[in-house]
Amino acid sequence: MPHxxxxxxxxxxxxxxxxxxxxxxxLKKPLLLASETIAEAETLLIELRDEEGRSGWGEAxxxxxxxxxxxxxxxxxxxxxxxxxxLRGALPDAGAIAPRLARAIRGNTGAKAAVEMAVLDxxxxxxxxxxxxxxxxxxxxxxxxxxxxxxxxxxxVLAAARAAQAQGFRHIKVKxxxxxxxxxxxxxVRALRAALGPAAHLSGDANMAWDVAAxxxxxxxxxxxxxxxxxxxxxxxxxAGLTVLARQPGCPICIxxxxxxxxxxxxxxxxxxxxxxxxxxxxxxxPTLAADALLRENGMRGTLACKIAESSVxxxxxxxxxxxxxxxxxxxxVTHGMLTEDVTQAGVALRDGQAMVPAGPGIGVVPDPxxxxxxxx
Numbered sequence: 001m002p003h004x005x006x007x008x009x010x011x012x013x014x015x016x017x018x019x020x021x022x023x024x025x026x027l028k029k030p031l032l033l034a035s036e037t038i039a040e041a042e043t044l045l046i047e048l049r050d051e052e053g054r055s056g057w058g059e060a061x062x063x064x065x066x067x068x069x070x071x072x073x074x075x076x077x078x079x080x081x082x083x084x085x086x087l088r089g090a091l092p093d094a095g096a097i098a099p100r101l102a103r104a105i106r107g108n109t110g111a112k113a114a115v116e117m118a119v120l121d122x123x124x125x126x127x128x129x130x131x132x133x134x135x136x137x138x139x140x141x142x143x144x145x146x147x148x149x150x151x152x153x154x155x156x157v158l159a160a161a162r163a164a165q166a167q168g169f170r171h172i173k174v175k176x177x178x179x180x181x182x183x184x185x186x187x188x189v190r191a192l193r194a195a196l197g198p199a200a201h202l203s204g205d206a207n208m209a210w211d212v213a214a215x216x217x218x219x220x221x222x223x224x225x226x227x228x229x230x231x232x233x234x235x236x237x238x239x240a241g242l243t244v245l246a247r248q249p250g251c252p253i254c255i256x257x258x259x260x261x262x263x264x265x266x267x268x269x270x271x272x273x274x275x276x277x278x279x280x281x282x283x284x285x286x287p288t289l290a291a292d293a294l295l296r297e298n299g300m301r302g303t304l305a306c307k308i309a310e311s312s313v314x315x316x317x318x319x320x321x322x323x324x325x326x327x328x329x330x331x332x333x334v335t336h337g338m339l340t341e342d343v344t345q346a347g348v349a350l351r352d353g354q355a356m357v358p359a360g361p362g363i364g365v366v367p368d369p370x371x372x373x374x375x376x377x
Contacts (some may be wrong), residue, residue, distance in 0.1 A: 031175070041061060045311070058317070061306070146172070204346075277292060344372075
């Protein structure tokens with residue numbers, strides 16, 4: 001028998017145990033979006049165990065406006081459909097994960113993303129490799145993190161942006177669409193650019209708040225270079241409005257809620273400069289890597305993000321993924337810092353505005369059982 005080492009040690013993978021952890025964790029401060037106010041994280045953790053007792057972990061937060069899933073439904077799908085699919089036989093390789101989950105149930109990309117992440121974490125731990133090394137050749141050990149700022153009070157937003165910059169964050173994203181007039185949002189963005197200077201990477205996220213007239217008015221009121229990109233200004237199904245908006249000069253457009261699968265990327269060629277990539281929308285880490293490659297083939301860019309607010313489990317996987325990408329100029333959004341308490345004792349570290357790739361096998365973090373029990377939803 002040939003000697004097996006590294007990634008070869010991971011496969012075939014027999015899943016011997018499957019645990020579902022729906023969690024509700026309060027945020028330190030409610031985050032105001034145009035569509036809702038988020039006061040607590042609703043997030044699903046999955047634990048898989050192999051026959052030797054190792055555990056692998058995955059996470060996906062509920063995002064009804066993106067995937068149509070709510071936390072209770074994600075947990076039920078994981079228990080009723082995805083667990084039996086994995087427990088019925090060995091996985092020969094990573095390429096077998098998505099077909100196995102797809103045949104178990106259609107859609108439900110968030111629940112599938114959590115399960116796929118747990119499989120890959122377990123496989124990487126079996127191989128004794130960090131997840132990024134298990135999946136490819138890492139290009140970096142740290143990734144520029146995005147400081148996300150929300151609020152309807154301009155003074156507080158400006159103060160939070162300055163504080164983030166003082167902490168070393170170069171990438172700052174402000175939530176828009178909270179004011180009655182889009183020109184008020186434009187005035188805020190101009191004030192932020194003046195306060196942060198030209199070197200800051202400043203983006204704005206309207207979370208589908210505007211119609212095409214409001215979005216055009218906002219962009220027209222900003223001098224060139226004020227905003228590095230504007231994320232999801234229109235409802236995700238308004239391609240006609242996006243076509244009108246794309247004809248107007250102004251800051252680049254990034255699609256977030258409008259991304260539901262790989263086919264949406266070429267469909268937006270000429271309409272958007274890039275996409276916000278989240279594994280919950282695409283069904284896992286491997287499809288997210290495929291989406292990034294497809295973006296680049298179509299001359300677009302991407303920003304990688306966790307949903308509000310995933311713990312260090314989801315954050316760690318996202319940082320490992322970002323370590324593999326050709327570039328991370330649009331930054332990475334990790335959201336575990338918004339939680340009153342993380343579920344891992346040693347979480348993803350942020351230093352001078354950079355998210356550090358965790359060391360150790362797999363994603364490099366492990367949840368604390370007491371915290372899982374305390375926040376179980």
